[in-house]
Amino acid sequence: xxxxxxxxxxxxxxxxxRRIAAARGIPHVELDALHWEPGWQEAPLDVFRxxxxxxxxxxAWVVDGNYSKVRDVVHERIDTLVWLxxxxxxxxxxxxxxxxxxxxxxxPLWAGNRESFRQSFLSRDSVILWALxxxxxxxxxxxxxxxxxxxxxxxxxxxxxPAEVEDxxxxxxx
Numbered sequence: 732x733x734x735x736x737x738x739x740x741x742x743x744x745x746x747x748x749r750r751i752a753a754a755r756g757i758p759h760v761e762l763d764a765l766h767w768e769p770g771w772q773e774a775p776l777d778v779f780r781x782x783x784x785x786x787x788x789x790x791a792w793v794v795d796g797n798y799s800k801v802r803d804v805v806h807e808r809i810d811t812l813v814w815l816x817x818x819x820x821x822x823x824x825x826x827x828x829x830x831x832x833x834x835x836x837x838x839p840l841w842a843g844n845r846e847s848f849r850q851s852f853l854s855r856d857s858v859i860l861w862a863l864x865x866x867x868x869x870x871x872x873x874x875x876x877x878x879x880x881x882x883x884x885x886x887x888x889x890x891x892x893p894a895e896v897e898d899x900x901x902x903x904x905x
Contacts, residue, residue, distance in 0.1 A: 732757060733787070733808050736795040737876075738815030739869045740862040741826030747815060747896060748795035754904040755793070760786045762796025762805075767841040771856075780804055797869070811886040814873050815896065819866055826862045 732755060736748045745761055752759035765782040768774050774782065783801045787794065787808055794805055806812075832838065833846045840846065851857050877887045890896045 732791045732793075732810065734793040734811040734813060735805055735809045736793065736813045736815065737797055737873060738817065739797075739822055739866050740858055741822040741829065742815040742817050743825070743896065744795035744797075744815060747813070747900065748793045750900060751793045751904065755791070757791040757793060758786070758789060760792055760794040761841075762794060762798050762801065764841045766796075766798060767844055769842045769844065771844050771850075776800060806882075809885060811888065812877065812882065813888045813890065813899075814877060816870065816873065816889050816891050817896075818892065821893070822862060822866060823859075826859055830858055 734748075734751060736744045736751075738744050745763075748761070749759050751757075760783075762783065765786060766774055766779055773779070779798075780801055783804045786792070787805065794809075830846060830851045833840070834848050834851055837845055846858070851859065854860075876882065877889060888899060890899055
């Protein structure tokens with residue numbers, strides 16, 4: 732079992748991946764954790780690719796994240812691709828609530844980084860702005876990806892709402 736969970740920011744990738752990993756007793760690999768260095772610096776590409784390859788060396792795992800620069804490393808090993816294609820309004824609500832929780836709670840993220848109010852709401856680096864700008868583009872990109880003949884050998888799942896996600900998880904994890 733080698734599953735890749737994709738979706739736009741705020742779609743629930745990490746939550747779904749964690750649930751699958753916990754239920755199956757397999758590692759959960761969060762690409763953000765391998766990508767970010769202290770001070771919100773991106774890991775050098777060769778370091779990031781090496782980290783991903785090492786994390787995906789075991790026979791079973793679930794990985795979440797959308798980094799095209801390691802897609803080849805991830806997709807050469809997956810057997811299942813799960814796309815969380817949730818409605819725009821729900822994604823935006825989730826990303827705002829999650830960001831507020833992280834900012835107000837000063838929750839540490841990858842490599843000890845924390846989201847700040849300024850970064851999250853008043854910056855070009857805002858994850859909220861990122862979600863707004865990439866939602867439509869990601870939907871088109873992921874639709875093409877799942878329809879691609881190069882992925883015909885994979886189990887491909889597209890989940891379009893919270894009820895579909897829960898129904899699929901219930902069936903998948905029993």
